[in-house]
Amino acid sequence: MGGTVPRLPTGIVSRVTIDSAPIPTTLRWAVRLLRAEAVALGLVAVWLIWSDLTATTTDLTSALLVTAFAVAGVAALWALGGALARRKAGARAPAIVLQLMLLPVGWYMIQGGLGWLGLPLMVLGLGVTGLLVSPATNRALGFH
Structure with a gap:
């Protein structure tokens, strides 16, 4: 560039830190449940x-x-939980898909006589999905 860009003065430079808001409870619980x-x-x-x-x-x-x-x-599940803990918005949709996959699994467990396991799986899938689409989680992941 032959001297066309001015040189920055040297000296003491202060570090800039970004104080991000804490992870909301809904997102924290979604991550915990995905990891569980x-x-x-x-x-x-x-x-x-x-x-x-x-x-x-x-x-x-x-x-x-x-x-x-x-x-x-x-x-x-583990990777999506970690990505959501780091507020990666792209991890939400795959996590929701995995949670919604618990609905047919739970339904067929109920049909097969394992309602004691199938019903809680369906409730878990819907619960985590609800946590992932809650307003607080939306704000934390940058969805407005």
């Missing part, structure tokens, strides 16, 4: 791995696919 879901699904994944290794007769391909799906779910 990841831990619970992680326990299921551990059980699936143990079952894959100790089963006497199995369809190995199907068993490994179900196990891989569970492990991927753990990673997705």
Whole structure:
């Protein structure tokens, strides 16, 4: 640029800090519940791995696919929880989709006689979705 840009004077420069507002309670609880879901699904994944290794007769391909799906779910839930804790707005939609996926899972559990587990899963999915679309969460993630 040959001297066309003026040189900044040297000297003491003060650091600029941004005081961001604290994470709202709704977002904090959504992150906690997503992480709790990841831990619970992680326990299921551990059980699936143990079952894959100790089963006497199995369809190995199907068993490994179900196990891989569970492990991927753990990673997705944990990562989305972390991204939301860092207020990444792009993580909200995938988190909502995963929560809404609990509705058909819970419904089929109820139909299969596991209502004691299916109904709480449906309530959990709707509850976390509600937390993720609440006004306080919208403001924290930059949605106006």
